[in-house]
Amino acid sequence: MRGMSMLAMLTLTALAVLVALPICFIVLQAVFPHLGEASLHGAFSNILPVLGQENVAPLLGNTLRLGLGVMLASTLIGAPLGALRGLFRLPCARLWDLLFLVPFLLPPYIAALSWMMALQPGGYLMQLTGLHLGPLLFSPTGIILIMALGTFPVVYFAVSRSLAAAGGRLADVGRVCGATPWRAFFRITLPLALPALAACMLLTFTLAIEEYGVPAALGSQAGFLVLTTAIERRLSDWPIDLSGAAMLALLLVSLALLAYALQRAMLAGRRFETTNGKPVESARRELGPWRVPVLLLFTLISLLAVAVPIASMLASALTRTLSGGLSLQNFSLDHFSALLEQGGEPLQALSTSLSLAVGTALLAGLVGFASAWCVHGQRIRAAGWIDALSLLPASLPGVVVGVGLILAWNQSFWPVTPYGTWVILLLSYTCLLLPYPVRYVSAALAQIDASLEAAARVHGAGVMRSLRHVTLPLALPSLVAAMLMVFAVASRELVTSLLLAPAGVQTVSIFVWRQFEQGTIGQGMAMAVVAAAISLSLMLLGMRLQGRQTAGPG
Numbered sequence: 134m135r136g137m138s139m140l141a142m143l144t145l146t147a148l149a150v151l152v153a154l155p156i157c158f159i160v161l162q163a164v165f166p167h168l169g170e171a172s173l174h175g176a177f178s179n180i181l182p183v184l185g186q187e188n189v190a191p192l193l194g195n196t197l198r199l200g201l202g203v204m205l206a207s208t209l210i211g212a213p214l215g216a217l218r219g220l221f222r223l224p225c226a227r228l229w230d231l232l233f234l235v236p237f238l239l240p241p242y243i244a245a246l247s248w249m250m251a252l253q254p255g256g257y258l259m260q261l262t263g264l265h266l267g268p269l270l271f272s273p274t275g276i277i278l279i280m281a282l283g284t285f286p287v288v289y290f291a292v293s294r295s296l297a298a299a300g301g302r303l304a305d306v307g308r309v310c311g312a313t314p315w316r317a318f319f320r321i322t323l324p325l326a327l328p329a330l331a332a333c334m335l336l337t338f339t340l341a342i343e344e345y346g347v348p349a350a351l352g353s354q355a356g357f358l359v360l361t362t363a364i365e366r367r368l369s370d371w372p373i374d375l376s377g378a379a380m381l382a383l384l385l386v387s388l389a390l391l392a393y394a395l396q397r398a399m400l401a402g403r404r405f406e407t408t409n410g411k412p413v414e415s416a417r418r419e420l421g422p423w424r425v426p427v428l429l430l431f432t433l434i435s436l437l438a439v440a441v442p443i444a445s446m447l448a449s450a451l452t453r454t455l456s457g458g459l460s461l462q463n464f465s466l467d468h469f470s471a472l473l474e475q476g477g478e479p480l481q482a483l484s485t486s487l488s489l490a491v492g493t494a495l496l497a498g499l500v501g502f503a504s505a506w507c508v509h510g511q512r513i514r515a516a517g518w519i520d521a522l523s524l525l526p527a528s529l530p531g532v533v534v535g536v537g538l539i540l541a542w543n544q545s546f547w548p549v550t551p552y553g554t555w556v557i558l559l560l561s562y563t564c565l566l567l568p569y570p571v572r573y574v575s576a577a578l579a580q581i582d583a584s585l586e587a588a589a590r591v592h593g594a595g596v597m598r599s600l601r602h603v604t605l606p607l608a609l610p611s612l613v614a615a616m617l618m619v620f621a622v623a624s625r626e627l628v629t630s631l632l633l634a635p636a637g638v639q640t641v642s643i644f645v646w647r648q649f650e651q652g653t654i655g656q657g658m659a660m661a662v663v664a665a666a667i668s669l670s671l672m673l674l675g676m677r678l679q680g681r682q683t684a685g686p687g
Contacts (some may be wrong), residue, residue, distance in 0.1 A: 138513070140507065144519055148519060151560060151563055155536075155538050155541050157541075158540040159533070160383065163379040164176055168540075168544075183381075188358075189381075191358070192363050199280070199348070200341040201338065204334050204337045206278060207284045207285040207288050208330070210282070212292050212330060214434065215296065218230075218297075219295065221419070223431075229431050232435045235669065236286060236442070238669050239283065239668075240625045240627070241346045241347050243346075243446065243645065243664070245279060245350040245351055247661075248445065249350065250449050250654070251442070251445040253271075254267045256445075257445055257459060270351065271354040273355060275355075276355065279347060281337075284337045287336055288330070288334065288337065292329060294329075335392045336396070339528070342359070342361075342389065342392075343385070343531065345361040345362065345530075346628070348361060348362050349361075360381055360388075361530060361532045364382055364533075364536060365628065379536060382533040385533060386528070386533055446665070449654055450469065450655060468655040468656045469662075469663075472663065478639065478644070485555070486640040486664075489562060489623060492559050493563050493566060495616070496563045498616040498619065502605070505523075506574070508523070523568070529564075531565055531627075531629050535629040535632035553635045554635055561626075561629040562623040562626055566618075569618050574608050577608040614674075614675040617671045621672045622672075625642055625664045626642060630642050630643050641664045645664070
């Protein structure tokens with residue numbers, strides 16, 4: 134028991150530093166506007182002035198408009214495709230699944246920059262056809278569509294898996310009992326899919342309001358500012374407004390937490406048991422005369438969501454100069470060669486990102502495994518606190534974590550602080566990505582019989598020894614899969630890198646972003662190709678490992 138208590142105390146301390154401390158300082162800064170001056174006077178005096186500023190209401194309105202628009206567009210794209218995938222025998226079904234993973238795993242800011250290169254005046258579309266879609270691209274509608282093309286896979290996979298599990302089979306039972314096809318769909322199939330559909334719709338809403346890269350890349354030219362970009366501006370433009378940034382961060386967190394609360398409320402009491410005994414694969418219907426139109430629809434979405442942004446990214450990375458256009462004489466590997474120059478800025482940025490990603494994977498994996506183990510089976514009294522703190526970052530936008538870390542560690546009373554060093558980036562990445570190992574390991578621990586640890590204890594092993602020799606080896610595949618996912622995401626994280634990177638420290642995301650700001654787009658896109666390749670490869674490997682662990686030895 135002593136070992137268990139010690140592990141729980143260390144885990145709770147780590148979560149307090151990683152998660153609770155930044156959130157507490159955001160609240161403190163919002164309440165005490167002079168906190169940075171080591172003064173607590175004027176409590177609550179800045180709340181109404183900040184919220185009453187004339188630009189706050191438009192910021193909130195734009196954020197809600199973006200979230201609701203992306204949620205609706207993602208549903209309109211993903212739900213029909215998911216229904217077709219789940220209920221019908223779709224040719225090349227696994228290929229479509231793989232293709233639709235790509236836009237969700239591609240960093241949103243890289244996708245936005247790729248679309249900019251393709252659709253802006255003088256872009257690749259104009260070079261090929263003489264037309265451009267600049268007015269659409271740099272507009273709220275364009276921002277919503279581009280973000281929806283990156284988030285619709287959330288809806289697609291949720292709906293397809295839900296309907297494939299039992300929707301078609303139970304609808305067939307309804308038809309046997311006399312229901313028409315449409316009646317069976319609306320009375321049986323659709324209600325079974327609604328919980329999953331509602332949950333993923335709210336998830337796309339949350340992903341949209343938390344996103345920084347796409348609104349920052351496209352929204353500034355459209356005059357479309359949202360909370361994430363406004364928070365970043367209050368911290369980067371002089372005079373720096375810490376209290377205002379903290380208030381807007383709390384407003385953004387409130388929206389995200391509200392979405393998660395609605396999601397949990399909608400799912401509560403709406404779980405249906407559709408399988409008893411041995412699971413049977415639901416028979417899928419043939420598409421019949423709709424086969425060709427359905428394949429054309431899947432092909433069109435694949436072209437828009439996958440082919441166009443990736444082709445634009447590759448074209449930008451492979452062309453020697455943008456003015457040279459899409460011609461064979463202009464294609465070159467010079468930008469990729471420049472990335473490998475010894476001692477060059479690109480290689481240093483890549484090395485920094487990979488090093489930070491390795492550190493983040495190790496730290497998040499360690500804290501995540503300990504958190505999941507402490508919570509599993511409610512082993513300790515603080516299990517509820519550990520569970521809440523370890524999963525809270527899932528609802529925290531990256532910009533909020535960045536603000537919290539600035540406020541927490543940029544204080545004069547700390548004898549030692551990670552602020553202004555690479556350690557602050559490690560803390561931010563770990564905080565944001567901690568839910569990955571917690572969720573993966575929790576799923577693995579749920580499949581491990583508690584009697585295995587008990588047997589080790591009966592034979593004389595202590596808590597830590599049984600944990601090290603029994604539980605950890607069994608959960609290791611899921612833990613490794615989670616750490617690969619953490620590595621992949623950490624290597625391309627943008628907003629906290631922009632907010633927290635100290636002078637002289639540059640990551641892959643900062644390098645790509647600044648290359649676009651400086652007009653040297655070729656090298657930026659070459660680096661984006663490398664980052665996307667690393668992220669996609671490691672994420673797919675992690676998902677494959679997790680899939681094997683879930684499937685079990687059979």
